[in-house]
Amino acid sequence: MVDPGTAITLIGAAASTVKKLIGLTKDIKNIEVNSLVVDLQGNLVDLKSEIVDLKEEILSLREKNVLLEQQAKQRDETELVEQEGAYWTKDMKKGPYCTACFDSNGERNRLTELKGLLKREIADYECKKCTGRFHKKSR
Numbered sequence: 001m002v003d004p005g006t007a008i009t010l011i012g013a014a015a016s017t018v019k020k021l022i023g024l025t026k027d028i029k030n031i032e033v034n035s036l037v038v039d040l041q042g043n044l045v046d047l048k049s050e051i052v053d054l055k056e057e058i059l060s061l062r063e064k065n066v067l068l069e070q071q072a073k074q075r076d077e078t079e080l081v082e083q084e085g086a087y088w089t090k091d092m093k094k095g096p097y098c099t100a101c102f103d104s105n106g107e108r109n110r111l112t113e114l115k116g117l118l119k120r121e122i123a124d125y126e127c128k129k130c131t132g133r134f135h136k137k138s139r
């Protein structure tokens with residue numbers, strides 16, 4: 001995993017080295033060397049600032065990623081798919097729901113499974129809201 005903290009530490013060490021270099025080159029009267037050392041120090045300051053910005057962006061993106069993963073998980077748990085003539089959650093843990101009610105007004109009305117003669121002669125499920133009756137497709 002990328003650790004911006006390590007990069008900031010390394011930049012700090014490089015800046016410290018440049019400071020020592022400035023101390024050593026103070027007595028050197030070579031304008032070009034002194035100018036290059038000052039440029040190097042400026043570049044390190046800019047680089048450190050850039051890394052701090054990148055660190056903030058990485059943290060922000062990690063937070064967004066966690067949120068998106070939670071939303072995707074929640075969607076998988078609540079999104080409906082058609083199975084056996086009714087709607088179920090993708091993981092098949094909740095359902096069956098009435099397709100007529102959901103398709104017309106988005107209501108999630110759980111179907112009641114019929115038993116005995118009703119199941120044999122009429123349907124597998126019944127919606128108590130719209131009285132729709134459903135057969136399992138596998139029937």
Ligand SMILES: [Zn+2]
Nearest residue numbers: 098101127130
């Ligand atoms: Zn219904």
